[in-house]
Amino acid sequence: MAILDSFRLDGQIALVTGAARGLGWEMAQALAEAGARVLLHGRTSEAVQPRAAELVSRGLAADSVGFDMSGTAAVERAMDMLLARHGRIDILLNNVGERDRRSVQRIEPEDFDRLVAVDLGAVYRLIKRVMPGMIERRHGRIISVTSIVDQHAANGSPSYTAAKGGLAALTRALAAELGRHGITCNAIAPGFFATETNATMTQGEPGAQRARRVPLNRWAEPKEIAGAALLLASPAGSYINGHTLVVDGGISATYDML
Numbered sequence: 001m002a003i004l005d006s007f008r009l010d011g012q013i014a015l016v017t018g019a020a021r022g023l024g025w026e027m028a029q030a031l032a033e034a035g036a037r038v039l040l041h042g043r044t045s046e047a048v049q050p051r052a053a054e055l056v057s058r059g060l061a062a063d064s065v066g067f068d069m070s071g072t073a074a075v076e077r078a079m080d081m082l083l084a085r086h087g088r089i090d091i092l093l094n095n096v097g098e099r100d101r102r103s104v105q106r107i108e109p110e111d112f113d114r115l116v117a118v119d120l121g122a123v124y125r126l127i128k129r130v131m132p133g134m135i136e137r138r139h140g141r142i143i144s145v146t147s148i149v150d151q152h153a154a155n156g157s158p159s160y161t162a163a164k165g166g167l168a169a170l171t172r173a174l175a176a177e178l179g180r181h182g183i184t185c186n187a188i189a190p191g192f193f194a195t196e197t198n199a200t201m202t203q204g205e206p207g208a209q210r211a212r213r214v215p216l217n218r219w220a221e222p223k224e225i226a227g228a229a230l231l232l233a234s235p236a237g238s239y240i241n242g243h244t245l246v247v248d249g250g251i252s253a254t255y256d257m258l
């Protein structure tokens with residue numbers, strides 16, 4: 001296979017969670033442009049349907065699905081429906097992530113539990129549902145979006161840091177367990193991305209100061225995540241397994257981190 005062809009995803013079905021905006025939307029577009037049928041997930045189907053329609057209008061294959069990742073029954077019901085409708089999922093891209101910036105002293109135990117359930121527990125549930133089919137077909141790609149806090153903690157956000165660290169560890173555990181079935185499990189750890197969620201953080205002197213700490217000296221554009229996702233989803237990344245691909249402009253390589 002020619003090297004550029006090895007980035008193609010023709011005939012593959014990919015589920016991308018949290019695809020209505022931000023990094024999820026960028027990665028969903030990349031997988032669709034590479035030829036996959038992309039199932040775009042949002043909190044509700046209505047929230048993400050315009051994005052799916054946009055891809056279809058560009059001649060790409062896309063569909064939408066809505067469910068709240070905090071509801072275990074909703075996750076199970078939606079996966080039943082998706083698997084019945086599409087038959088299989090070849091690529092699972094776990095992008096949903098909530099962040100709570102309250103310190104250990106301020107966050108309530110139930111809020112800590114809820115965030116870990118969304119950022120880590122729900123991912124486990126999705127994996128458990130797509131895994132049997134992947135094992136049967138001896139092919140699958142599981143990619144989870146963590147964060148540079150999966151290795152380095154900032155002051156604050158203990159629930160987010162714990163969940164993302166757990167997700168990185170789960171990725172390694174799955175790689176160890178599922179590799180023999182032809183399934184690769186990897187993570188992407190973004191640094192400072194100028195997504196809608198971070199809009200206020202990018203502004204003014206605090207935003208500029210944060211950018212100066214990054215060796216590339218700037219915030220990342222959301223679309224700069226897409227290449228990493230495509231590499232890990234496609235035959236080009238076939239021997240990458242159990243890896244966390246850091247996409248952070250070099251910040252975590254420095255001692256100026258966080």
Ligand SMILES: NC(=O)c1ccc[n+]([C@@H]2O[C@H](COP(=O)([O-])OP(=O)(O)OC[C@H]3O[C@@H](n4cnc5c(N)ncnc54)[C@H](OP(=O)(O)O)[C@@H]3O)[C@@H](O)[C@H]2O)c1
Binds near residue numbers: 019024069148196
């Ligand atoms: N941006 C960064 O600099 C950065 C850095 C490190 C890691 N990350 C990680 O990268 C991922 C994407 O980041 P982003 O900046 O693109 O975030 P974002 O803009 O906040 O997007 C997150 C998406 O997840 C959805 N979502 C959140 N909670 C949900 C729930 N309970 N059920 C269903 N959907 C839910 C959101 O839906 P709604 O639109 O309905 O809220 C949104 O579409 C996250 O996992 C984040 O932790 C981002």
